[in-house]
Amino acid sequence: MTIQEPLSITDIVDGLKHKPGALLPILHAIQEQFGFIPESAVGIIAKSLKQTKAEIDGVISFYHHFRTSQPGNHTIELCRAEACQSLGSRSLEAHAKTKLGIDFHHTTSDRKFSLDAVYCLGNCANGPSVRINDDIHGRTTVDKFDRLLEEYSAKSVSA
Amino acid sequence: MTTRIFIPCDTTALSMGADKLVSIFVAEAEKHNSTIEIVRNGSRGMFWLEPLVEIETSNGRMAYGPVEAQDVASLFESGLLTGSQQHPLALGLTEEIPFFKKQQRLTFARSGITDPLSIADYTSLDGFKGLKNALKSSGQQIVDEVKDSGLRGRGGAAFPTGIKWQTVLDVAAEQKYIVCNADEGDSGTFADRLVMECDPYMLIEGMTIAGLAVGATEGYIYLRSEYPVAHRIMNEAISRAEQAGYLGENILGSGRTFNLEVRLGAGAYICGEETSLLESLEGKRGLVRAKPPLPAIVGLFKQPTVVNNVLSFAAIPFILDKGGKAYADYGMGRSRGTLPLQLAGNVKQGGLIEMAFGVSLREIMEEFGQGTYSGRKLRAVQVGGPLGAYLPESQWDTLVDYEEFAAVGAVLGHGGIVMFDETVDMGEQARFSMEFCAVESCGKCTPCRIGSVRGVEVIDKIRAGDDAEKNLELLGDLCETMLDGSLCAMGGMTPYPVGSVMKYFPEDLRAKSISKEVQL
Numbered sequence: 321m322t323i324q325e326p327l328s329i330t331d332i333v334d335g336l337k338h339k340p341g342a343l344l345p346i347l348h349a350i351q352e353q354f355g356f357i358p359e360s361a362v363g364i365i366a367k368s369l370k371q372t373k374a375e376i377d378g379v380i381s382f383y384h385h386f387r388t389s390q391p392g393n394h395t396i397e398l399c400r401a402e403a404c405q406s407l408g409s410r411s412l413e414a415h416a417k418t419k420l421g422i423d424f425h426h427t428t429s430d431r432k433f434s435l436d437a438v439y440c441l442g443n444c445a446n447g448p449s450v451r452i453n454d455d456i457h458g459r460t461t462v463d464k465f466d467r468l469l470e471e472y473s474a475k476s477v478s479a
Numbered sequence: 480m481t482t483r484i485f486i487p488c489d490t491t492a493l494s495m496g497a498d499k500l501v502s503i504f505v506a507e508a509e510k511h512n513s514t515i516e517i518v519r520n521g522s523r524g525m526f527w528l529e530p531l532v533e534i535e536t537s538n539g540r541m542a543y544g545p546v547e548a549q550d551v552a553s554l555f556e557s558g559l560l561t562g563s564q565q566h567p568l569a570l571g572l573t574e575e576i577p578f579f580k581k582q583q584r585l586t587f588a589r590s591g592i593t594d595p596l597s598i599a600d601y602t603s604l605d606g607f608k609g610l611k612n613a614l615k616s617s618g619q620q621i622v623d624e625v626k627d628s629g630l631r632g633r634g635g636a637a638f639p640t641g642i643k644w645q646t647v648l649d650v651a652a653e654q655k656y657i658v659c660n661a662d663e664g665d666s667g668t669f670a671d672r673l674v675m676e677c678d679p680y681m682l683i684e685g686m687t688i689a690g691l692a693v694g695a696t697e698g699y700i701y702l703r704s705e706y707p708v709a710h711r712i713m714n715e716a717i718s719r720a721e722q723a724g725y726l727g728e729n730i731l732g733s734g735r736t737f738n739l740e741v742r743l744g745a746g747a748y749i750c751g752e753e754t755s756l757l758e759s760l761e762g763k764r765g766l767v768r769a770k771p772p773l774p775a776i777v778g779l780f781k782q783p784t785v786v787n788n789v790l791s792f793a794a795i796p797f798i799l800d801k802g803g804k805a806y807a808d809y810g811m812g813r814s815r816g817t818l819p820l821q822l823a824g825n826v827k828q829g830g831l832i833e834m835a836f837g838v839s840l841r842e843i844m845e846e847f848g849q850g851t852y853s854g855r856k857l858r859a860v861q862v863g864g865p866l867g868a869y870l871p872e873s874q875w876d877t878l879v880d881y882e883e884f885a886a887v888g889a890v891l892g893h894g895g896i897v898m899f900d901e902t903v904d905m906g907e908q909a910r911f912s913m914e915f916c917a918v919e920s921c922g923k924c925t926p927c928r929i930g931s932v933r934g935v936e937v938i939d940k941i942r943a944g945d946d947a948e949k950n951l952e953l954l955g956d957l958c959e960t961m962l963d964g965s966l967c968a969m970g971g972m973t974p975y976p977v978g979s980v981m982k983y984f985p986e987d988l989r990a991k992s993i994s995k996e997v998q999l
């Protein structure tokens with residue numbers, strides 16, 4: 321078995337730039353690889369797509385999903401939308417912030433967890449819903465949330 | 480003998496621990512020296528029972544749920560593999576469960592029954608029959624069939640799908656596009672997700688038929704990034720459909736071409752608005768475009784484009800297979816066919832309920848939903864997502880029909896129904912509507928961008944008892960301005976939920992101010 325070299329930003333951009341409307345696929349691929357969009361990527365993308373850096377930055381900042389700094393090992397997204405509100409997501413949110421000691425868009429000092437808001441995960445009959453990395457968890461009571469933190473704490477790299 | 484066991488693989492089943500069950504079932508079967516085959520089926524949409532495990536028996540599929548890891552041993556002891564009904568989690572025949580039995584499933588006919596990625600399963604239950612008919616028809620014949628069905632877009636605006644397709648068919652262009660709106664941003668909705676996770680070939684078939692109808696060879700599914708499971712399943716389904724000759728070049732030997740690609744959104748609610756979506760697909764910020772021109776004429780990369788919701792495309796295979804009239808036979812008034820409703824929030828029995836138009840909201844919440852999850856009294860219901868009004872009890876007898884809902888100042892939207900029990904603070908809900916608009920506004924027009932921020936401030940003042948009368952008046956004016964001066968429904972409809980709170984739950988907007996005044 322050969323170990324795959326991680327793709328460089330240039331490799332990623334070169335592999336996707338031919339696509340019509342390539343910018344979002346490029347940004348997704350970079351974030352997938354690095355966990356965020358490094359500042360150095362902006363110039364490479366701009367040059368390759370023949371756009372200005374300001375234009376690329378404008379797109380990155382428009383979309384909530386893209387991050388420009390390194391997240392923690394695990395990314396927690398709490399659903400803040402109405403169906404989850406009806407099942408107590410507001411108190412879960414307060415609990416999560418206290419427990420982790422951070423607000424939304426921040427990372428714990430041990431770099432284990434980043435916390436973000438999300439507006440609906442399509443799991444609205446089984447709320448409150450929480451996404452950790454690519455796993456979605458339903459009926460997230462305060463107790464279940466704490467259990468999840470322990471579970472993911474034990475896994476070092478995000479799965 | 481091998482017993483087939485079904486453990487669903489949709490997001491909700493997974494969120495309740497379905498994946499963990501697989502290895503536990505395998506280990507338990509080994510202990511009992513039984514041979515089992517585990518099928519990862521889609522979901523039946525009875526979410527309060529997830530993970531809903533089914534066993535195939537000669538009498539039909541038997542259901543057990545919700546099954547947790549610690550239940551598996553006792554389920555085997557009770558004789559689960561023979562379909563025994565001794566266990567407390569036994570639910571009898573799946574299809575006899577009243578929530579399921581009472582539905583009229585046309586679009587969701589296969590959901591939960593099949594392995595979503597099995598083409599054999601799909602074709603054994605009418606899959607690709609519509610496509611085969613479409614390949615034998617002219618574009619105009621396909622469009623006529625869709626017109627006959629009376630299908631109106633399921634994304635929210637309820638525009639007749641056949642008329643939209645006619646417009647695109649009638650424009651001459653080198654390149655046309657089919658774009659599926661799978662941004663499903665509304666809280667309380669998950670029907671698009673279920674289509675993609677539980678019956679993805681239906682969406683592929685519907686979009687391919689649209690391509691054949693209007694003469695488009697390229698299609699995109701704009702999928703929200705909040706749906707990682709749907710993303711994985713949809714991509715796999717596209718690749719299998721291509722390999723099997725149902726998609727790509729020379730579809731089923733017809734010489735016709737249709738290519739399909741999934742593109743991920745990036746967490747912007749406004750990108751569900753069709754012109755913002757097109758901007759995003761082009762690699763730009765999702766700023767809403769002024770209409771006209773309609774996307775049907777100047778759409779993706781300035782070419783004529785069909786933009787439809789997942790559920791609109793998903794209704795097409797049935798229509799091309801059984802005929803537009805068979806679809807139109809369901810429904811009431813100008814709302815033809817069925818609507819996949821999504822019952823969510825504080826509800827005892829939540830999930831997907833596909834019914835012909837004409838059922839009452841109360842029947843959905845009481846007969847299907849069986850009341851609230853908390854067991855407390857139901858107080859308010861938001862229908863149609865974050866831009867939909869909150870309905871008080873006096874409106875719960877409204878029939879599920881676009882015009883009936885409009886008549887009470889409400890919207891059906893994408894069919895999401897979110898229930899709230901009596902502990903809800905409607906003032907807080909009104910505040911959230913404004914906050915959401917402020918977070919998600921594309922920023923193009925002032926009434927939406929600034930009005931929503933002002934709205935939050937004004938509601939805070941009202942709730943703090945700070946000159947409540949004057950600020951309530953100001954809130955009313957602000958809503959007027961947003962309603963009249965916004966380019967799209969984001970700013971233009973945020974006043975719906977806010978206004979419904981002012982009108983039907985005024986005590987919650989004043990509660991704090993009144994108690995403060997009383998204290999003085």
Ligand SMILES: Cc1cc2nc3c(=O)[nH]c(=O)nc-3n(C[C@H](O)[C@H](O)[C@H](O)COP(=O)(O)O)c2cc1C
Pocket residue numbers: 631632633634635636637638640660661662663664665748749750751752753754786787788789791792967968969
């Ligand atoms: C703020 C806003 C958000 C919207 N979000 C969605 C969405 O998530 N999914 C969708 O299908 N339509 C959404 N729409 C409606 C689309 O603009 C458009 O009407 C629809 O995609 C057309 O498809 P249909 O005719 O099949 O409904 C949204 C509209 C607005 C104004």
Ligand code: SF4
Pocket residue numbers: 749767919920921922923924925927928965966967968969970971
């Ligand atoms: S109403 Fe809001 S979201 Fe819609 S175009 Fe105007 S600013 Fe953008």
Ligand code: FES
Pocket residue numbers: 399400401402403404405439440441442443444447448449666667668
């Ligand atoms: S509202 Fe939280 S998952 Fe939909």
